[in-house]
Amino acid sequence: MNEYDAVDPSRRDALALGRDLLLAGAAARWAGPTSAHAATTRDPQAPVLAKLTLRVNGEARPLVLDTRTTLLDALREHLHLTGTKKGCDHGQCGACTVIVGGRRINACLSLAVMHDGDDITTIEGLGTPGHLHPMQAAFVRHDAYQCGYCTTGQICSSVAMLEELRRGIPSHAGGDVAAAPTATPDELRERMSGNICRCGAYSNIIDAIAEVAGTRP
Amino acid sequence: MRAFTYERATSTAQAAERAASVSGAKFIAGGTNLLDLMKIEIETPTHLIDVNGLDLARIEPTPDGGLRIGALVRNTDLAADARVRRDYPVLARALLADASPQLRNRATTAGNLLQRTRCPYFYDSDQPCNKRVPGSGCAALAGYRRMHAIVGTSDACIAAHPSDMAVALRVLDATVETIRADGSTRSFPLADLHRLPGSTPHLETTLDAGELVTAVVLPPPAGGVHVYRKVRDRASYAFALVSVALVRQADGSGRVALGGVAPKPWRSEEAEHALASDPTAVVDALLEGARTSPDNAFKVALARRALDAAIADARSVR
């Protein structure tokens, strides 16, 4: 618990950072240096607050959050980085894919408090409408989306996926699990299968990724 | 999700001690199953002990030529490990058939073993479920059972264990290492980790309160050709209807474990003696006394055929 500063609710910065929660009234508990202390406070339903810093797209973002806050809700509701989407909130769709420490994960199935100090790349960190990341540009060119709701997750996932391929991480699609994988269409499909697109843009998404990977058939 | 306090564990012993002494405490590592269930209050810890910072993320050789896999090794890293890919490919393949890359990037070795069933009635708190609320009944028994277990079940519960990795570890004769609240450690066969439901389906493992899995140990490589055949409706990102982990030696002998059919990885060392001569007999022995419904009766034939296919795959590897 030593990385976690106790937060004094009377402090002005805590008020600013934890605005939404403090509006809830005085019932909040604080994740202090001794959690035993916190665990014995009177109301078991009262939110427990933790102070943490996410490094999002290269920028330190200090936060005071209810420990229950997922990384996804921290990004969307507290940092207003709504490019990361909530499709299912249960790890069943991939719309919330972000890159943490170089790895793609489902932001919905991770607590923000578990990512104190972590480097997080979201879609907003890849490019902007005026300066698209090559993968974003490829998605536009190939019409690799329709409604756009899974798109940011697909793009974050694909950027990290190509890095996984480069590092030689195997997949279920490979014939020989000991061999170095290559970016065949079947490999790309298997590796992108954690990102559901109900509009059914898969065929175009794979074309876009293959173009960026330099293996477009 | 209920409110919870949170701490980061500083050592395995401290973590185990805290888990046993703080009421309502749970370990969290990858969190991919625990948080899923906490959101719908099927898991309701009031204190989380984050073990991610512990030094349990290494894969190391053991003196006898095996491999010790730290409890926190992520599924992706385990599948990508050169030694696993070379010497225990059934494990790499099972891992890669599991979940999605994003989930495998977070999910840990111990968490994968300890994940809970995906029975849809277990997940729906408006339905009776003996695993969730002991004594409330089992909605699945008279309900939709396509994904459910057909052996090892009871009148109280027919839930299947969803892990692919565990099936491969079972066929590899893995052992589990733990530390308990009193600081003592123990090691036992993976086969002894999961309980059958009996009349207490809410008790899923043989771990004590606060006991922390620290590693899974693989014995020296068994050789042979390794196959993991996972059968499912869609081609990826789906739980198994039936899976087969096979380690087959050149003479046709070997080991077999089944997934998707039981509350735990399903293997019988006795039955697999017949593997070389009569593979179907192995499956029939494994599934003896199967209790099926019209929804899942196909699993018997499917398991036979999946093993047959796995053997054909193994044969095709020279």
Place this chain on the structure above:
Amino acid sequence: MKFDTPATTNPIDRLAVVGQPVDRIDGPLKATGTARYAYEHNDAVAHPAYGYVVGAGIAKGTIRSMDLAEATAAPGVIAIVTADNAGPLGKGDRNTARLLGGPRIEHYHQAIALVVAESFEQARAAARRIRVDYAREAGAFDLAHAKGSAAKPRSGKPDTAVGDFDGAFAAAPVKLDEEYTTPDQSHAMMEPHASTALWDGDRLVIWTSNQMVAWAVSDIAKTLGIAKEKVHLMSPFIGGGFGGKLFVRADAILAALGARAAKRPVKVALPRPLMFNNTVHRPATIQRIRIGATHAGRITAIAHESWSGDLPGGKPETAVDQTRLLYAGANRMTALRLAVLDLAEANAMRAPGEAPGMMALEIAIDEMAEKLGIDPVQFRIANDTQVDPEHPERPFSRRRLIDCLQTGARRFGWDARKARPASTRDGRWLVGLGVAAAFRNNLVAKSGARVRLGRDGTIAVETDMTDIGTGSYTIIAQTAAEMMGVPLHQVVVRLGDSDYPVSSGSGGQWGGNSSTAGVYAACMKLRESVLAKLGLPGDAEFVDGQVRAGTRRASLAEAARNGELVAEDSMEYGDLAKRYQQSTFGAHFVEVRVDAATGETRVKRMLAVCAAGRILNPKTARSQVIGAMTMGVGAALSEHLVVDRAAGFFVNHDLAGYEVPVHADIPHLDVVFLDETDPMSSPMKAKGVAELGICGVAAAIANAIHHATGVRVRDYPVTLDKLIDRLPPLGRA
């Protein structure tokens, strides 16, 4: 503007912008996450409260009591909305069940409360603290069981009959009489139903994810008992709908009620596990098809009957629609029957009627071709009709089914197919090819737009039309650019706002053609204003930012020199759709591989050939078709809302249990659009493709599985358990 005579040459025919495969103009917003969806309007709503929906835990009955004490006292809770305290609520014209249940419960997970709290985490936790005591009632949940009690629906056209079906069928030398079943299916769009609501005095401002802005406004107003004028609704980006967002759902009503109770903006998104039973679904069908033919393969008798279920007051799945129109045959009958089921509300999902209808009909046609020993492509061609077979005086406006089938067969290599099933093998895989016709009626709807010419020569289009992924932003911009003779980048499109003129909205594949026709009408009016301003004659051309008449030319911007010019109009339709049958056609070709050991089916190749009028943007239209093909793969192979017949609900109510296709299920998809215009449809000469693309796909796959394995499955989805007992024996698999 009224469209009541066939289109002749008009400015769209220039096809300088329309018809070009341009990138979506909203693409960079979507690719960067800057397109804002209903839950994401943080710029406009700084500190919303969060609403969490509680769903009923029973399928049918009443709430005896609801204990809110613990939830009310939970930290952060601001308000709890229930039917008890919400005040009198009406029901939207387009809703079957009430959106806030209680004390009556009409279906599982019907919303019974909204907990509003300071944070999402607090609202979710408090929602679990509500205790409900129910009086359960027995309900009807099983269509097969309720089939006998199904009745003729009171609305629509349940029955049709021409000639003497019974006599002709009895006399036919070759007959088919089979039953087919399609399961309940879920839209499962990626963005959950979501709304952000606030009250500005007595005026409701709501961002919601909805395909039909004007319908939503009127149904929200009716439900809340306020005037339509008091509702300002915005739906600029919609994360998928497929029909599931045609109608107002609980998120919108509860966000409005929650905001009223909390006296703050409130946002509500339906939790994914609630969506499947709380919202709408495509209902299951049981379909009986009888076909009689001559030995030469001429259909002489065809009958299609379909049974489906819905809540009391609901509607049938019109699964026989296409059979009234698709194939010739002098003696025919169709019938729809509707049973009462106490499951969630059944409603439209992508190509309602035709999608499940074609799943059955196009297997039946394949079976009939097999009985006759005729190639299934040829059998379809032999029974083509160029007139409405029930009303032979009505020709089709355009009907190129034969072209679609022949073009597809040629491109797919159909000629190389061995007629005998289960005759091709590639290692562990049994290989099969399948075909099906694609058919979906073309609908047109009145649609309005406002067009502004700015002083700088830019064009702005405003309409309440929605873009649910269909490409509306882009084709509307293309239409305005073409009409006004400006480059695409000089057009701004503003959609999905109830302050804008009422459009067709998005549904029934009518949106693309109808909404652009409305923009056409407004642009025609704006052109008149421009010409009047510039003093140019009516035959002037609008090209390259200029207006030209003979040797006279002026810049378009010149017309707005003294101020913006604004024109508003709508396109309405006469009786062309009555005089001519307007439909869209296609052909689907599929190669599947079925694992000889396990029966797992994987799609290897797919081709769709479509004849659907003018294609306004081949790039976005192709996306619509591949998306529909992908959803068709799900319908064929995995999608199935499973009914718990005892408790009365869809059991697999999340995205792990309800399996939609993933990347690994979908190969590269080929789409061909035949070069076609349909002057009967609108001045755009376009029709819809988004629903055509799904019609027939599942049957083509089922037919390919039959070709691969010799096993005929008439019960969707075609999962391995339905094949496994008839696959090659062990050892040969």
